[in-house]
Amino acid sequence: MDSDFGMVRELSELQKLRSHYQPQLPPCLEGTAVRVEFGDASTAADASGAHAINRSFPHTYGQPLAHFLRATAKVPDAHIITEHPAIRVGIVFCGRQSPGGHNVIWGLLDALKIHNPDSVLLGFLGGSEGLFAQKTLEITNDVLVTYKNQGGFDLLGRTKDQIRTTEQIDAALNACTTLKLDGLVIIGGVTSNTDAAQLAETFAERKCSTKVVGVPVTLNGDLKNQFVEANVGFDTICKVDSQLISNVCIDAVSAGKYYYFIRLMGRKASQVVLECALQSHPNMVILGEEVAASNLTIFDITKQICDVVQARAQQDKYHGVILLPEGLIESIPEVYALLQEIHCLLRQGVSIDKISSQLSPWASALFEFLPPFIRKQLLLHPESDNSAQLSQIETEKLLAHLVEAEMNKRLKEGTYNVKKFNTVCHFFGYQARGSLPSKFDCDYAYVLGHICYHILAAGLNGYMATVTNLKNPVNKWRCGAAPITAMMTVKLYGRGNGASSLGKPALHPATVDLKGKAYELLRQNAAKFLMDDVYRNPGPLQFDGPGADAKAVTLCVEDQDYMGRIKELQEYLDKVRSIVKPGCSQDVLKSALSAMSSVTDILSVMSSH
């Protein structure tokens, strides 16, 4: 563990400027009086899993949604929390580093101190390992001063991502008890928030008074569901990656002689690739979700790309840019099956040089067909979640290699005879994670930090801080909290998560919705992107002027604001109740009954599907 965590450091001029930026708060969180309104009990979207979730989380499933409103909001059942005793809160970075993470800590500290200057915020040093070992740093404004609006997780660092085994959960409970924590805030993605829910349940069961809160921070942008519209870090990552992709596009068209194969982050879900494609308009995009849905083989994909190369050559174009997610390799059915065989043999302790000979005949044939560098990478031990070491597998090089071989074949056969086919490969991963966060991520993370405080002040356990209506300006944002268990699903036939977790309720990465509006937008433009080189260059991340306030395309095209609609529905129901009071006319009652009966009939039918 690094001994330099939390050190005050020298900032560059731009960093200094950014460190003075004060994120805005939505009106509902301004001042010291915030009104909390509880909605109806929440339920899992996947009704079939609800029973299993309820059984695994008896103490924390079915809790109501919470909305945070202005003190002046006229809502009958909402109440203002007036007591703000000094509390002690711990905060820990869990998942992979994501730009904006530091601002969650800042937002939480500000909210704590505004409501009671005696409250204490402890940061755990070195991620979950620091939590287990009770290594803390008290967060003060002085500590934060050179970390406000800055990238990375280097204020506190992070190590392992898991809080899952009995020993780990015991150590976490022990830390919270010993440190007398009223709240524990866990910053991370899908996995870390599943762990947060489990921890909340265990704490409740064991009568530990520490409340656990999760915050959606993951650059993969795959912690999405009806309550969560976006994740901290995704906006920045996509802007930095899009800048680089656009630079490559301009490079491609300038020299007119290279095909660029660019791999981006995104394991189970291709959200980053989709967003970057909509921002930079490369020629071709291969989403893991498309490949999985169409059961495309690696040969199908190769052929598709070769056909594109050939079609472009007919228009005198010998360059192009192709995006793919690091998770693509696991989305290709036959490669996935091969990986499963390899991992199975590795788990049995078979040594790497013997694996090839113990594969099933078809897997062995595929394995031997692949170029040596990829074989070596496929033989790497799987990660802790049983998925392949995707950042180490150069899928972009594999595709470039296969496409090159196929183009040479076509050249020999005379079906392609124009020019040499050249490729350049890139992986844009680690170079974006430490970026200065975009204005959106600064604001979003800071607001989420504030919400964490209000969740704890309301005494809630096992909730995730949520902001909806994000595509609108900050003053229109809606703040709330949703039980993490309501976001869970149960996968019976899971892929990649390994047998151990099958059937266990968990948050799962939200894959790109092939029926969604963002994907639709990509499809509509696909032909134009493919042939016309309508490359778009958003330029480097700016903090002022044009582009500085731009939001993710995938966020803006979707018609989300689920929490806003839940509230809208509630208002309708309240209105009906207030109009149809005892004493109203027969006619009013009659039409109310008729309308409500038809509404409930329709909804019953729809819900049963």
Added chain:
Amino acid sequence: MDSDFGMVRELSELQKLRSHYQPQLPPCLEGTAVRVEFGDASTAADASGAHAINRSFPHTYGQPLAHFLRATAKVPDAHIITEHPAIRVGIVFCGRQSPGGHNVIWGLLDALKIHNPDSVLLGFLGGSEGLFAQKTLEITNDVLVTYKNQGGFDLLGRTKDQIRTTEQIDAALNACTTLKLDGLVIIGGVTSNTDAAQLAETFAERKCSTKVVGVPVTLNGDLKNQFVEANVGFDTICKVDSQLISNVCIDAVSAGKYYYFIRLMGRKASQVVLECALQSHPNMVILGEEVAASNLTIFDITKQICDVVQARAQQDKYHGVILLPEGLIESIPEVYALLQEIHCLLRQGVSIDKISSQLSPWASALFEFLPPFIRKQLLLHPESDNSAQLSQIETEKLLAHLVEAEMNKRLKEGTYNVKKFNTVCHFFGYQARGSLPSKFDCDYAYVLGHICYHILAAGLNGYMATVTNLKNPVNKWRCGAAPITAMMTVKLYGRGNGASSLGKPALHPATVDLKGKAYELLRQNAAKFLMDDVYRNPGPLQFDGPGADAKAVTLCVEDQDYMGRIKELQEYLDKVRSIVKPGCSQDVLKSALSAMSSVTDILSVMSSH
């Protein structure tokens, strides 16, 4: 060749904003009256090569320097060019694409049209191939509107970089004659400007009236000499790369578990690595020049890195960031010798699978020692200038591989026993070349474009446009022109350029001066960088606010302004002449004689070394 060159295109918001940016002109180029002053006849810095240069360039060697001054400047011999007939000028992108190149065209067009609206600027489509084939696009303000201050070379494109063979030179001459060009402006780096000088000489010899002008545009930043302080594109590339390196540094310290090996552009010279290191403060930097000067073997370099890893582990640090140039592999003596053997066999037509068996015993031993992926890359055919295909050789992976092996060995021996050693490798090359140019590069390129016009208006041939005093604000910049031949040197024992060009005068890449101030600055901080993680994060490229006007560290620490000093000396000489006029007192004459005699004695002694 792409048919879409020069097409008006849709710009993003940020691109639009940038396209409206109007670069400043230094006072000497404002308005329509510019005074030209000729200095003394120029000479090559390397006196020993002067004879050879003179022999190869009888028509263009020894021409005077030119300074462009304000019309109001009081300089006795300078004259204002008052005749501005309409002229026809061609312009061509030659070298690798470099951010800012478009602004040279813009500056030239503006200068042409200000002085005579009937002048015509023709852009050659598709680089030197377009020149040979006489494919042109007339440059107008309408054509330029979406390319002003934009990256890439996509307005005109570029193909091959050479104008060298008799056929190529004949084709160029033919194009200039057919198109009735008064001037041909060649945009590029060391190689292209050598070609420009050759073309100028040939044109002069063959009485072709087209004057040839070179412009120093190369992201490598290695076209540096007493007349040229900086190259268009270098500032932007270093800013984009430094952003990414800084992001990686923050990533490294956040997770505390990876060593990052980052390869940057820079073939013969490590200028980009040096500048990026001074901007981002990584832990370690390996310059090709250091390795060559100290004759370090690949084992020495590996050991040095391993010792660093071990020293840092003792301070509980398990992460780090190491920079190296793509040219490093050729700077390592034994690898260079191996590459020479391979290239020699390839030239003899030996097939790739037979090369290993035909190497000399020691080369074969080294070759077999290297991991397979590098072997394959070393066997690639050399580039047109006989150097290895450096962008394809993953030297960063080779070093990571060797360091990992050595750390594992130390782990087994018990000399290192702390933690697993993990590496991540990056190559930052193509993703920066297409970037929006920095303000500096926009200004510098635009001013150089203007100077090209004045060079042609003054009827000069074989000159390069120069701006000095660049580290100061634009209004202090000095504009001039220097004969390209005066920048040439003759290498008798060259490396990497192949036998054919040995002994031929040429511009050579300026390597990092190991006695220079910039390198000194790096050395002074090396120990701190190595152990203390004083990572600096300049952030993404900005166009406004802090950092937007920052200039390259290597530009600012050096005490350059050679052209300024040449002018200063001239002023002293003029003053002496005006004070010591016939009629002055005996005493004045006596002291003048005594002082001048001592000055000339000292200079004679110094020049003879």
